[in-house]
Amino acid sequence: METTWEHRLRSAGLRVTRPRLSVLGVLAEHSHVDADTIATAARVVHPSISPQAVYGVLKALVGGGLARRIEPAGAPALYELRVGDNHHHLVCRECGDVADVDCAVGAAPCLTPSDAAGFVVDEAEVVFWGLCAGCQVARRQHGYGAGIAIRGGATA
Amino acid sequence: METTWEHRLRSAGLRVTRPRLSVLGVLAEHSHVDADTIATAARVVHPSISPQAVYGVLKALVGGGLARRIEPAGAPALYELRVGDNHHHLVCRECGDVADVDCAVGAAPCLTPSDAAGFVVDEAEVVFWGLCAGCQVARRQHGYGAGIAIRGGATA
DNA sequence: CCCTTCTCTTGACTCAGTCAAGACAACCGG
DNA sequence: CCGGTTGTCTTGACTGAGTCAAGAGAAGGG
Incomplete structure (x- = not known):
């Protein structure tokens, strides 16, 4: 499974380098990560990797x-590795957690306004x-009821 | 129509101030504007308004x-004044222009992954x-064909 | 008209990401 | 296996959008 990255990189016209493999490794383990987290995690495997290298690698991968x-x-x-299907995302207002959703409307999707x-x-x-789910529980335990505080406050 | 803003501000529990009225005036004329453009346009009517004031006003309005x-x-x-209906947006990859779209899927909308x-x-x-539409024409005139360069480059 | 409270001004600061120059490493060819 | 070319990484300065905080200044209730 590890070696496949080499092929994928090459067939995209990209060179196979240590920073790229490290970043791909991190992406394979975490489903939705920001550049900073990737940099931190990649440093476990490749300590000298710089933040800018991560930005560069991610731009190349995208x-x-x-x-x-x-x-x-x-x-x-x-960033995520799931590519090709135009799937969508659920985002938690509280903790920022992200989950994938398959396209809700038919197959080739919602592409028609x-x-x-x-x-x-x-x-x-x-x-x-x-x-x-986790933040719903936390809300209830802190006695806030089930309501959701809409981003930015009041709801008319 | 101008005086209505006063009511709207007050019934949202907000004070009626010159910066707020200026910003609302700008929003009423431009359908989708960024904070910087708002600041520039508002300065025509209220020259002393500061960028931070614009951010503050916008946060209050939202x-x-x-x-x-x-x-x-x-x-x-x-920012836009059209509120309450959860409508959606068309964004141009080339010029960043934005247009409104009514919800494509039924009424209360697409709220079901x-x-x-x-x-x-x-x-x-x-x-x-x-x-x-404008950028399509521009593309054709420059001989790029009808293809769209996907954000970030190659398309596998 | 005064007082309270909210809002604006001024200015420093953060965070995510970009740009540029040079060192370095990957791959191609011999 | 080695050298040259070119793409990639490191280092470091920089931008742009937006936030935070302190104090001056208005809005509007009494």
């Missing part, structure tokens, strides 16, 4: 189609906001 | 339900990425 970048509002970008206003659409990005 | 904040990946946050993984979902955010 460009080569080996990784996907998502940017939930108000949080640093996250009701009125495209002259746009040629090539991707539909869906983010479901809510509370993850 | 908190009070008078404005909505959207954060397209890779671009500064945008196929598998919620234990999350309690309270909002579904949809962003359609593509090329706006």
